[in-house]
Amino acid sequence: MARAKLIFISGGVRSGKSAYAESLVRDFSAQRKIYLASGRAGDPEMTERIERHRKDREMDGWHTIEQPVRMEEVLPYILKKDAVLWDCVTTWLANELYEGWERNEMCSEIPGCMEQKWIQLQDTLLKLLDTAEFLTVVSNEVLDDFVRDDLYMRWLGRIHIWLVKQADQAFEMENGMAFRRK
Template identity: 70%
Template sequence: MARGELIFISGGVRSGKSAYAESVARASGKGRKVYLASGQAYDEEMKERIERHRKDRQQDGWLTIEQAYSMESVLEKLTPDDLVLWDCVTTWLANELYEGWETGGTCANTVGCMEQKWSKLQETILEMMNTVHSLTIVSNEVLDDFVRDELYQSWLGRIHIWLVQQADRAFEMENGLSFRRK
């Protein structure tokens, strides 16, 4: 089976990266449009936002798979013609790194924990690329994010470097404009 195209898009908060990623994913083929959403509803406001976004995407022909953790569990739901959009790496990273913050037992505080999660995510991304027609991944810029934590920023930078190395095309968004980096 031929490897699917990997497209990586990063940009600042409110840069237009998610809307641009939808248009890029849509234009990458004629298959089923699958949106992998990493958000979690921690309160009523977030629950309402997630539901509103899901309905908006559904009206635009997207199948949404809510997946905050264990990205590998979506593999069985994907088909070779799928145009997959994962929005976004930064939410996944915050979920994984800081899960359990209420009790102080986070992955960030456990030696080797994030390395295992990152290794599993790399395997999953490579498997997705061998399963689907295209995989578009969105992420916030390393220093332009809601989490101002050195460990978080270090991991995000590491993930970005790997994604750009693997990507067939990589874009940076700024003020609604896309700049191709690869």
């Protein structure tokens, strides 16, 4: 069986990357549209915003799966002929890297912890590509700045390079324009 098509999309805040990713999934006309959301509400405004977006998508026929950490848990819900949108890598990485902070056991401080999660994520994404028909991954452009969080930025660069290598197409979004780089 052929592997699903993978499209990587990255851009700045409000660059139109999510809207573009959604339009790609819509145009793919799969049997189901799955929205994999990594966002986690930190305050009431965020809770309200997430809920509003989920309802908007539901009206539009999307199934939303909220999965802030442990992506492998979504695999049982993914079916053949699904088109999946994952939004987004930066949020997932922050969730996983700083997981355990409230117990003073942050993953970023434990040797090999993030490496293990990264191996797990790669495995999950490859399995997802073997099941679904289409996957688009959304991320942010945050590396064109001073290095403020070396570990986070190093991981993000590494993940993006891998995703771009795996992708059939890769786009950089700027102000609603999609620049195809692969």
